[in-house]
Amino acid sequence: MxxxxxxxxxxxxxxxxxxxxxxxxxxxxxxxxxxxxxxxxxxxxxxxxxxxxxxxxxxxxxxxxxxxxxxxxxxxxxxxxxxxxxxxxxxxxxxxxxxxxxxxxxxxxxxxxxxxxxxxxxxxxxxxxxxxxxxxxxxxxxxxxxxxxxxxxxxxxxxxxxxxxxxxxxxxxxxxxxxxxxxxxxxxxxxxxxxxxxxxxxxxxxxxxxxxxxxxxxxxxxxxxxxxxxxxxxxxxxxFTHRFPGAHTPGQIEGAIKLSVSADKETVAPGDTVTITIKLTNEKVGHMFPSGSSEERQLWLHLTATDQNRINHIPWKASKPNEPDAVYGITSNNPAYQGLEKNIKPGKKFDGFSRDALPEGDRLYHLFFEDPDGYLTLSQYYAVKIVYDNRLKPEETRVETYQWEIPSDIAKGEIFIDAKLNYRYMPQSFADYLEIGEIPIIEVAKKRLALSVR
Ligand code: HEC
Ligand code: HEC
Ligand code: HEC
Ligand code: HEC
Ligand code: HEC
Structure with a gap:
């Protein structure tokens, strides 16, 4: 047998x-x-x-x-x-x-x-x-x-x-x-x-x-x-050394991308809209970043503005609300991966779990697969199509623009615009589902820009 x-x-x-x-x-x-x-x-x-x-x-x-x-x-x-x-x-x-x-x-x-x-x-x-x-x-x-x-x-x-x-x-x-x-x-x-x-x-x-x-x-x-x-x-x-550093080696990830931040004005007033431009250059990676098990790997850009009173999160917005960029290219905690247990618990409804398990509204660089039933899937062997892929190509420079309306109660003086590009080798929600513990977050690059508030 x-x-x-x-x-x-x-x-x-x-x-x-x-x-x-x-x-x-x-x-x-x-x-x-x-x-x-x-x-x-x-x-x-x-x-x-x-x-x-x-x-x-x-x-x-x-x-x-x-x-x-x-x-x-x-x-x-x-x-x-x-x-x-x-x-x-x-x-x-x-x-x-x-x-x-x-x-x-x-x-x-x-x-x-x-x-x-x-x-x-x-x-x-x-x-x-x-x-x-x-x-x-x-x-x-x-x-x-x-x-x-x-x-x-x-x-x-x-x-x-x-x-x-x-x-x-x-x-x-x-x-x-x-x-x-x-x-x-x-x-x-x-x-x-x-x-x-x-x-x-x-x-x-x-x-x-x-x-x-x-x-x-x-x-x-x-x-x-x-x-x-x-x-x-x-x-x-x-x-030739045999370390083969990759997704699990912080030193391999850190600094792989060069990041710059600029704004269309240096001095702003409450109620103004400032345009912030972020440039990401894939300087060190010989292939796309992320690569390999790309459906697992998460790379995301987190932008904040810090004044004396608080940290303001600046979300990334797609130019059109329903285009793929808006659906897949922004971090989301909506439930996904509902097809995961179809053979393990056949006939039983599975609610899935949080898609990214990250702060919502950040720019995400990722590749998503869809399974035969139309659900996003983390089981690469069930992928019937690639529904989205905006990863950074080798030597590519990607430009992202953010519009930020300065809050009316912002403190006068300096504000700091902080851009951080982070990496995690898999969503924490999936790690929790598989019961494999905490997945570390690695800082790939960060830059700060100071603006003054009149
Ligand atoms: C994933 C495949 C792979 C594994 C696993 C691997 N090697 Fe290698 N090894 C290579 C390749 C490929 C090269 C040659 C690289 C080149 O010349 O471009 C190499 C080179 C070598 C060399 C020649 C000297 C050098 O480093 O250039 C020795 C000796 C060697 N390996 C021994 C080992 C030993 C011992 C192990 C296990 C402890 C090991 N290898 C594991 C692929 C592997
Ligand atoms: C008793 C010692 C010894 C053991 C055990 C040993 N090697 Fe070696 N190996 C050597 C020496 C010495 C060289 C020559 C190194 C050089 O030329 O620089 C060598 C060379 C090599 C090379 C380079 C071959 C080439 O032509 O490029 C590889 C690959 C290699 N070993 C793999 C292995 C693997 C795999 C094992 C385990 C299965 C192993 N060795 C076990 C001593 C050993
Ligand atoms: C026989 C199959 C095989 C060959 C040949 C092979 N790899 Fe791998 N490699 C793997 C597998 C499988 C993993 C993933 C292991 C895991 O994390 O489960 C891996 C992992 C890696 C990683 C680490 C990725 C991470 O996420 O940490 C690097 C880097 C890598 N390989 C580079 C190479 C290079 C460079 C060569 C050629 C010299 C090579 N591999 C040849 C099967 C292979
Ligand atoms: C110019 C240098 C360079 C070359 C060439 C290169 N890599 Fe990489 N690789 C990197 C860097 C830097 C990273 C870390 C960023 C990342 O994870 O993608 C990386 C990451 C990886 C990872 C982990 C990917 C992930 O995101 O999980 C694997 C696997 C890998 N490389 C395999 C390969 C293989 C196979 C080749 C050849 C076909 C190759 N690399 C060529 C620099 C290089
Ligand atoms: C053609 C070769 C190949 C096949 C087939 C393959 N894998 Fe892999 N797998 C790899 C390589 C190479 C990596 C590393 C890629 C990277 O680092 O991003 C990897 C990465 C992984 C990882 C992530 C490991 C980590 O440490 O982050 C898991 C889990 C995994 N594979 C499971 C599977 C399962 C389950 C299957 C069968 C359904 C499978 N793989 C089939 C080559 C393969």
Missing amino acids: KKLFLLTILLATILFFTNTEELIAKHTYDDYEDPYVCMGCHFDIFKQWNASSMAKGMTNKFMQAQYFKLALPDGKADKKVEGVIGGCIGCHAPASFVVGDIPPETAEKNTPANRGVFCDFCHTITGMKGKMPFNFNYTIDPGKIKRGPFKDSISPHHDTAYSEFHTKAEFCGMCHDEVNPFDVKVKATYSEWKEGPYAKKGIQCQDCHMTPAGRLGDDGKPHYASGIVATGGPRREKY
């Missing part, structure tokens, strides 16, 4: 994802070495990787909750999405996918699935199938040969081979672009990069994410680490 279930899942995976028969169940966990073996000689790299999101690709609370509480029951109940039972694992715990450990045990069982995206998996990848990287279309050859960027590498523990593929964005794109069972591209970090200015300049994902700073220097160039990459190995002028 268990075998039959597994077979169905595998077939479904084959139908919905590009990667096929020859990978699955030809291998066992014994074909892969544990990261702790690599640690013995590659200690620094191990430490960097071990703290990264990819090491926690299967064990992090968000993945555990979304996979086991939502995706797995959805996949079992609905034929259209049954491919995700294996599909999620193809990227999040790829060795479990290729050995056919699908679905894997939960994290507390401590099986090899907990290795997530680990050393030996990446370093025994040989290439990709097809022309475009997406949906874990890797080809693999687990074993003695570890593939990497060096042409002259010698190791006492394993064979080595030069692999140009490992030095290119396509290597990353195999898991960082994702097409779901409804043919919607729900993750597109690679495509965003490919269509943007950095691909044209030849800057790869590795040149940002595998350098100590996690981004380019202010000179627009990558600055690599140098040193010894393995006990007994030579000193390398250039090597």
Whole structure:
């Protein structure tokens, strides 16, 4: 019975994802070495990787909750999405996918699935199938040969081979672009990069994410680490760090956007209308910001004016009330995501929860998916269309204007206009629903402008 279930899942995976028969169940966990073996000689790299999101690709609370509480029951109940039972694992715990450990045990069982995206998996990848990287279309050859960027590498523990593929964005794109069972591209970090200015300049994902700073220097160039990459190995002028900083690394988010504030007058009087202009430039991000799990990530601009008496919130207003910008581009606490439990509690009405769980009226940069029943959804595998996307493109400058009528009781003297761009990797309302705790808010950029009140 268990075998039959597994077979169905595998077939479904084959139908919905590009990667096929020859990978699955030809291998066992014994074909892969544990990261702790690599640690013995590659200690620094191990430490960097071990703290990264990819090491926690299967064990992090968000993945555990979304996979086991939502995706797995959805996949079992609905034929259209049954491919995700294996599909999620193809990227999040790829060795479990290729050995056919699908679905894997939960994290507390401590099986090899907990290795997530680990050393030996990446370093025994040989290439990709097809022309475009997406949906874990890797080809693999687990074993003695570890593939990497060096042409002259010698190791006492394993064979080595030069692999140009490992030095290119396509290597990353195999898991960082994702097409779901409804043919919607729900993750597109690679495509965003490919269509943007950095691909044209030849800057790869590795040149940002595998350098100590996690981004380019202010000179627009990558600055690599140098040193010894393995006990007994030579000193390398250039090597690639394994921190992979992203949405969970405050230092990667802070300062990624440059922000400026200006106003059409320096001196104002009660009752005046002042026009405030905010410019946001995506200076440091090699793809859109936010990217990846964009349906989760929240980026919002909060504007206030502080006088001696109080902090006035200045809301952002769309030029027309019913256009998408007004509906999706402004923070809202209206209930949303009512389709979330349709397979878990079939036939029972689910009221959803607060869409953004943020102060209302702020400018929001986000991507929203709609599910087959017309509800907004946070389950990317149920997205049938992208209803809105106003994220910041690489190197784009976005200009926002606010009209603010100065309150009649404003205090005379100085007022401070404060613009803050904030980031959170998922809505707190969804985190509460999944019972995974408090999600930190990170300040991306802020600027202050002083006006004087006559
Ligand atoms: C007994 C020590 C030792 C162990 C254990 C070890 N390595 Fe190495 N590895 C080395 C040395 C030494 C080099 C050469 C470093 C250099 O050339 O700068 C190396 C080089 C490499 C390279 C570069 C290959 C290239 O051609 O670019 C990769 C990739 C690599 N190791 C991966 C791994 C992985 C994955 C593991 C765990 C499965 C591992 N190593 C375990 C010692 C070790
Ligand atoms: C997500 C895939 C991935 C994982 C996981 C990963 N690596 Fe790498 N590693 C790479 C890539 C890609 C490069 C080469 C980057 C380039 O040259 O542009 C690399 C480079 C290396 C090198 C050559 C020296 C250097 O850093 O440039 C060694 C050694 C190495 N990795 C060992 C490890 C070990 C040990 C682990 C686990 C602790 C590990 N890698 C985990 C993808 C990975
Ligand atoms: C085998 C699939 C796979 C490959 C190959 C891969 N990644 Fe990842 N990567 C993942 C998964 C899965 C996550 C998300 C883990 C999580 O948080 O659940 C991730 C997370 C990340 C993050 C952190 C994002 C965050 O929100 O914190 C960065 C940055 C990243 N990867 C960069 C890269 C780069 C650069 C490469 C190529 C050198 C690469 N990845 C190759 C699967 C992969
Ligand atoms: C020019 C430097 C640069 C390049 C090139 C670059 N990134 Fe990033 N990346 C960043 C910065 C800065 C952030 C933090 C802002 C953010 O979260 O989008 C980031 C964030 C991310 C995240 C987290 C996204 C999120 O919002 O959850 C992932 C995943 C990622 N990058 C993967 C990649 C991959 C894959 C590539 C290549 C296809 C790549 N990056 C190319 C700079 C870069
Ligand atoms: C094609 C590869 C791929 C597939 C298939 C995939 N993911 Fe992911 N997933 C990623 C990558 C890459 C990231 C990191 C993106 C980012 O940081 O924004 C990610 C991020 C996530 C996150 C956010 C983790 C965090 O730490 O913020 C969750 C949760 C998640 N995936 C769950 C799932 C589930 C459940 C499925 C199956 C329905 C799935 N993923 C299918 C590649 C994939």
